[in-house]
Amino acid sequence: MPRTKRLASMHASDSESENKAQSKRSKRGACNTESITGSSETESECDVGKKFESSPTSKVSPTEVDATIEARITRRKSYITKEAVVIPDDDKKCFICNETCIRNSDNMILACSNCATFFHGKCLNFDTFKFKQCKSYRWECNCCKKCSCRKKIEKNEKAIVCTLCDRKRHINCVDSGSDIDPKTWSCSQCVKSGVASLKKLGKKENELKCPVIGCDSKGHFSGKFENHYTSCGCPLYHNMTREETKEMAEKLDLLSSQREILLENFSKGAPLTEEQIRFSKEYARKLEEDRKYNHPENLETLVKTWMDHNQRYGNNREALLDGIGITSEWDLLHFRQAQMTVAYEQQKQFEAEKSEEFKIQYVIIGKYQIKTWYSSPYPEMYQQHLKIYICEYCMSYMNSDILLKRHMVKCTWRHPPGNEIYRQNNLSVFEVDGKQCKAYCQNICLFAKLFLDHKTLYYDVEPFLFYVVTLADNEGCHNVGYFSKEKDSFYNYNLSCILTFPQFAKQGYGRFMIEFSYLLSKIEGRNPGSPRKTLK
Numbered sequence: 001m002p003r004t005k006r007l008a009s010m011h012a013s014d015s016e017s018e019n020k021a022q023s024k025r026s027k028r029g030a031c032n033t034e035s036i037t038g039s040s041e042t043e044s045e046c047d048v049g050k051k052f053e054s055s056p057t058s059k060v061s062p063t064e065v066d067a068t069i070e071a072r073i074t075r076r077k078s079y080i081t082k083e084a085v086v087i088p089d090d091d092k093k094c095f096i097c098n099e100t101c102i103r104n105s106d107n108m109i110l111a112c113s114n115c116a117t118f119f120h121g122k123c124l125n126f127d128t129f130k131f132k133q134c135k136s137y138r139w140e141c142n143c144c145k146k147c148s149c150r151k152k153i154e155k156n157e158k159a160i161v162c163t164l165c166d167r168k169r170h171i172n173c174v175d176s177g178s179d180i181d182p183k184t185w186s187c188s189q190c191v192k193s194g195v196a197s198l199k200k201l202g203k204k205e206n207e208l209k210c211p212v213i214g215c216d217s218k219g220h221f222s223g224k225f226e227n228h229y230t231s232c233g234c235p236l237y238h239n240m241t242r243e244e245t246k247e248m249a250e251k252l253d254l255l256s257s258q259r260e261i262l263l264e265n266f267s268k269g270a271p272l273t274e275e276q277i278r279f280s281k282e283y284a285r286k287l288e289e290d291r292k293y294n295h296p297e298n299l300e301t302l303v304k305t306w307m308d309h310n311q312r313y314g315n316n317r318e319a320l321l322d323g324i325g326i327t328s329e330w331d332l333l334h335f336r337q338a339q340m341t342v343a344y345e346q347q348k349q350f351e352a353e354k355s356e357e358f359k360i361q362y363v364i365i366g367k368y369q370i371k372t373w374y375s376s377p378y379p380e381m382y383q384q385h386l387k388i389y390i391c392e393y394c395m396s397y398m399n400s401d402i403l404l405k406r407h408m409v410k411c412t413w414r415h416p417p418g419n420e421i422y423r424q425n426n427l428s429v430f431e432v433d434g435k436q437c438k439a440y441c442q443n444i445c446l447f448a449k450l451f452l453d454h455k456t457l458y459y460d461v462e463p464f465l466f467y468v469v470t471l472a473d474n475e476g477c478h479n480v481g482y483f484s485k486e487k488d489s490f491y492n493y494n495l496s497c498i499l500t501f502p503q504f505a506k507q508g509y510g511r512f513m514i515e516f517s518y519l520l521s522k523i524e525g526r527n528p529g530s531p532r533k534t535l536k
Contacts (some may be wrong), residue, residue, distance in 0.1 A: 047236060054259065054337035077411030095141075096123040113138035126166070133165040133190070142168075148188075149173050162187035212237045213316050222344035223249030233343040254335050262320045268443050271407055287330065360385065363450060364401075364476060366392040368503040377450035377458060396445035415441070416468040422516070427470040429516065434461035434484075441466050445484060448499045455497060463487055464496060467516065469509060478503045485520070494521050 007459035023482050044341045092109075093100055095117045108121030108131055119141065131365030140146065143151050145168040153159045160173045160182055167187045175182060177433040210217040212234045219235050231237045235245045248492040262283055265276045272280070296302055302324040321332060360378065363370050364387055382388055382399050387403040390397050393413040398404050417440055441461035449455045464484045470477035481500035486493060493518040500510045 015451075047534075094118055094123055098121065110134055110139055112141040112144055114140050114144040117141055124166075128168065130164060137165070139166065147173050152377050160185055162190060164190045203437065210234050210236075217223050218242065220343065220347060221245050222340045222347065224344055228343075228347060230343075230346060232339075233347050236317075238339070239320060239322065248333075248336060249340065252333070252340070290330035290333070293328040294325070299325075316406055360388055360450065362387045363390060363447070364388070364391040364404075364504075365501075370502050372450040372526050374450060374453050376446050378446055390443075390447060390473045393476055395440055395447060395479075397443065397446070405453060413468060415472075415475065417477070418466075418468075421467075427479060428470050429474060430470065430477075431467045432466040434464045434466060438462065444468070444479075445497075447499065448482075451502060452497070452499060457497075467513070467520075469513060472503075478511050481513060483517060484515065492521075494518065 022055055087453055093273065096119060098452045108126070108128075110119045110121060110126075110131070111117070112119075126134065127374070147153055147159070147168065147170045149170065151170075153168050153170065155387045160171060160174060160180060161168050163184060165188050169187060171180070174185075210216075210228055210231065212231050217229060218229050219226070221233045221235050221238055221240070223246040225233070230233055235242050238245075239255070240248075257305075264278055265272060270313070306324055307350050309317070321335075326332075327335075359374055360376065362385065365370055371388075378388065378397065382397060385473050388397050388399060389401055391404065391411055391413075393415070394411055396407065396411075398407060415428075416430040416432055417437045418430045420428050421431045422429035432441060438461060441464070442459055444466065445455070445458045445461060449458060464486055466482055466484050468482045469480045471480055472478075479501060481498070482502065483494050483495045483498035489496075495514075498510065498513055500513070
């Protein structure tokens with residue numbers, strides 16, 4: 001076994017270098033396998049060599065040596081990553097409830113970066129906001145938490161826990177000049193990154209109210225929610241009370257269940273029992289009665305009531321449908337069921353959007369910090385941050401100011417890519433081909449979506465030309481706005497999308513870009529028209 005002998009002889013002849021290496025490893029603590037895996041039975045490469053040196057006659061195959069070294073390298077890689085140790089799914093059990101943690105079924109799983117103990121987010125009483133903040137750094141359990149002074153926090157020491165990210169600090173290490181409230185205290189990392197202000201925004205009462213005059217936004221037309229914020233889900237708008245909507249919802253659920261039972265009986269294909277036949281006859285008789293339409297006798301009175309209702313409420317209420325004999329009860333009931341279904345889906349979508357706690361609130365580009373208006377489909381890892389940082393020259397996006405500073409040192413761009421087709425004083429226009437500069441055009445589209453509600457194209461930029469307007473100074477060309485234009489437009493549009501960056505709004509740049517699009521249409525031999533399509 002030449003490889004084993006060579007390894008043993010190497011460690012025997014170089015014992016001094018081995019002692020130095022061991023001392024360095026003990027200082028850094030990065031190669032201490034006991035602290036990484038929580039076990040004292042692990043061996044390093046040097047330990048393997050010592051064992052071979054002490055027992056040269058022991059028969060150890062080279063494959064065993066490779067396996068031992070490979071295991072140690074794996075442990076070192078796992079130390080570098082966020083999750084300390086990779087454990088099979090069967091061994092991932094919550095420390096509190098002792099139930100198996102399966103990632104596919106429960107995403108709210110936290111692992112201590114030090115001892116690799118797993119916890120359910122629900123067992124720790126973490127909401128979605130706090131859970132995502134803990135996932136953004138090397139989270140530690142209560143037994144392993146360390147203060148910002150790098151000292152482990154013992155049980156008998158006075159400490160305070162951040163309510164947003166679960167970081168723990170000594171009372172002495174916290175600024176004593178500020179009032180400390182354990183229920184609302186936020187650590188310096190959360191305050192600096194803006195997470196604390198985001199949580200405060202989320203804690204404010206939603207100022208949305210039902211647009212119907214006289215409505216208190218209580219109840220829902222579908223009978224399934226406690227509040228509503230649109231006229232579609234307002235019981236008062238549909239000339240009903242909250243109790244009436246709940247009764248109608250229960251009635252519709254009962255009719256739906258009866259219909260399902262009837263269809264199930266007929267779909268089996270087997271002979272029907274007497275009870276099933278009786279049920280189907282009763283259902284058919286009731287259906288026939290409900291679908292009968294009796295023409296009202298006092299038609300003039302009903303028409304007057306209907307017109308008085310419209311004059312009194314106008315668009316603030318729905319037209320009267322109940323009690324005036326417009327249609328049969330069966331048709332009216334199913335029309336109400338369709339209305340309730342639409343109102344339910346709309347409210348469900350609204351609640352889903354309302355529950356999204358993570359949205360990019362601010363974007364920092366150049367020397368400006370801008371409040372965003374809408375959401376943009378940036379990657380998920382950037383959606384978890386309150387702020388994103390954008391290079392004003394290449395439009396690359398980052399999630400921290402440190403990354404932006406490092407990027408600005410390396411970034412060689414000082415103007416948009418493409419050809420400069422217009423210049424007057426310090427104002428320039430660059431023509432950028434979406435096919436040649438795809439990444440740049442995608443980045444500028446993602447930025448534009450933060451301020452445009454109906455923009456739908458972000459990544460399919462190859463069929464477009466982008467015209468970027470800039471202002472030049474000693475540092476470079478700063479983007480002012482842009483508009484895009486199809487290379488081969490079927491409808492001969494002058495432009496497809498236009499945006500003036502908010503920090504340069506109301507300075508005439510939008511009008512300049514529209515006039516510039518007219519000039520481009522003239523140069524291309526087309527009749528000048530509107531920014532959307534040419535005149536016919």
